Amino acid sequence: MDYRSCKHAARCEDCEFYDYDDELDTNYCRNNLDQDEMARFSAGQTADCPYFRFYDEYQSTRRQI
Numbered sequence: 008m009d010y011r012s013c014k015h016a017a018r019c020e021d022c023e024f025y026d027y028d029d030e031l032d033t034n035y036c037r038n039n040l041d042q043d044e045m046a047r048f049s050a051g052q053t054a055d056c057p058y059f060r061f062y063d064e065y066q067s068t069r070r071q072i
Contacts, residue, residue, distance in 0.1 A: 017059035019048075024058060
C-alpha cells in the first residue's frame with residue numbers, strides 16, 4: 008500500500024512529524040495538536056489526521072541525482 012496517496016491510512020510511524028524523545032523514551036507528534044486532536048492521537052485514532060505528511064528519507068537524495 009502506498010501511504011503517500013492514501014491519507015485515510017495515515018500511520019504515525021510514516022509521518023514526517025512523528026519523532027522520538029530520548030529523554031522520555033517515547034514517540035510523539037511534533038505538531039501542535041489541539042485538545043481534541045491530542046485525545047485522538049493518544050487513543051491511536053490517527054487514520055484521518057489532517058497533518059499527516061509522508062516522510063520520505065530519500066527525497067533529498069533523489070534531488071541530487
